[in-house]
Amino acid sequence: MKKSQSESTKSINFKKLKQRYIFALITIAITVMLSQLLIQYNINTQLDDSRLINISGRQRMLSQKLVKEILILHAVSDSVNTQEQVDNINQTLSLWKSTQIGLYYGNDSLQLPKTHSPKMTDLYKIINPNFKSIIQNTERILENRRSGKSADDNQTLIKTVLDNQVVFLKKMNQIVGQYEREAFHKVTLQRNTEYGILGFTLMVLLLEFHFIFKPTNKNIEELISKLLTSEKKAIKLAYNTEILSESKENSVKELKSLNYAMENTLLYCRVANDGTIIHIGEKFAKLINYTAFQIEKKFSEVLTPVEKEQLFLNKIITEKQKSGWNGEINLTNHSNESVWLDLSIIPVTIRKQESELLIICFDITVRKNAEQEVERLNAENIAEKINQQKIISSRIVENQENEQNRIAREIHDGIGQMLTGLKFSLESINLDDREKSAQKIEYLKKLSLDIIKGVRTATFNLMPPELSDHGIVPSLAKLTLELSKLTGKNILFYNKSDFDQRLDSLIEINLYRLTQEAINNAIKYADSSHIIVQLSHSSNLLSITIDDNGNGFDLSTVDQKKTSESGMGLLFMKERIQYINGRVFFNSIIGEGTRITFNIPI
Helix, strand or coil: CHHHHHHHHHHHHHHHHHHHHHHHHHHHHHHHHHHHHHHHHHHHHHHHHHHHHHHHHHHHHHHHHHHHHHHHHHHCCCHHHHHHHHHHHHHHHHHHHHHHHHHHHCECCCCECCCCCHHHHHHHHHHHHHHHHHHHHHHHHHHHHHHCCCHHHHHHHHHHHHHHHHHHHHHHHHHHHHHHHHHHHHHHHHHHHHHHHHHHHHHHHHHHHHHHHHHHHHHHHHHHHHHHHHHHHHHHHHHHCCCCCHHHHHHHHHHHHHCHHHHHHCEEEEECCCCEEEEECHHHHHHHCCCHHHCCCEHHHHHCCCHHHHHHHHHHHHHCCCCCEEEEEEEECCCCCEEEEEEEEEEEECCCCCEEEEEEEEECHHHHHHHHHHHHHHHHHHHHHHHHHHHHHHHHHHHHHHHHHHHHHHHHHHHHHHHHHHHHHHHCCCCCCHHHHHHHHHHHHHHHHHHHHHHHHHHHHHCCHHHHHCCHHHHHHHHHHHHHHHHCCEEEEEECCCCCCCCCHHHHHHHHHHHHHHHHHHHHCCCCCEEEEEEEECCCEEEEEEEECCCCCCHHHHHHCCCCHHHHHHHHHHHHHHHCCCEEEEEEECCCEEEEEEEEEC
């Protein structure tokens, strides 16, 4: 009896929900239709207002045209032109008069309304005397012209027309302004009405959510919980009796239809507390090759043939029956394939003393394999970077050795030889022979200057004094000037933004060496004749650009040959600029030249 009453109550609740849902949909549909009808009505009204404003504006133009034609008629003397002007005035007067009457009284052909606002009616009444005065005086002017009266007779009439036309224009401006204000008022009213309809629609949707969707969701949750209970009862009855009652068969059919989506979309299984399978989803059964003949088998035995993995699964099921469990596990299936599963164990209470476990899985084998592949590629990438770093380190040491050998050769072959010559020349001076002594002293002076120049060149290559004393800008200016003299190339330096700040000494020496290397590469490898070094800065960035007109190179080809001299040179620049938190950009076109840009935060 209680069950029948509960079902009757639920039926009534669902019926109420259905009625509310239909009512909400009808309300929304009505509001949408009303909104559309209102919009269409206001659009048509705005079109009428636009037409009224347009025709009112045209009336001003026609009145001005009429006055102009009257003045032309007054100035014309021959009969042919007089008749032509009279015809033009008649046409203009007729159009102006009919349009003005249509504006006031309405006109179906011009789609002009017959009613106006009180304010607009008053304005038309005020302008009507001027309108009639212009018509009457214009007709009298035409009548005088037809009767052959002199132009002086029309002088007073023309003045009257001009005076009334000025007043007419002002009052027509007021009429046009009133039309615009009324149109704006209609648009504002439409916008407020639309907001009201929108607010009403949102309120209906909110009420629909609160009174329809929330109760429906609650009922569905209760229904699913009861369906799980009914499923277990149906399976037990199916094994213990041959004849099922009609009510039980209907419950099973309903359960199958409702669980169809779950069977074909989720990897799920229901197991007893001892790990025995109660029911397994169709999709999960296909994945693990589960058949109906494996009834009462353990979940772990069906999932994997490996004993160690079975023990691990059984331990989880035994220990996490009450609290539940979630995690990723790696198993070997019966096809001897490695499978990764994201497995969740959810305890479900059927009755007070009876419970079971719902196991839901997601096959994450593809994702795990991808992660392992990413880890492998990362390891390879790290190994490659380590190898590159080793190559860079060896090249740095090699460059240091080469630089030391070069400096030693410069000192030995240049400065050393000149000092030796200086020593021998000093020893060979004979003070008794003053003429030869004077010549040798002059030679010694020149040799001393060469020695000083050689020492300065060597020290400049090691560390330019301008860099430590004055900063990056003077040192780059001196570098380009000296290299231009030594190589005969046209090497220019521009401080475009008048940068004069001092930077950290580590940043300045690295910027100097990077610029020096870029210029040397342009001279040595690109066969450039013109090289331009430009320095500019903003509030937080310093930029140095080296442009040359050399041979250029294919950047993609150089990147692939990282072990070559050119490829390592670009890599050295990248490593060195990164050391001072900067960035380098290469842009090169074969046959046209190369641009290298260094950007450093300041």
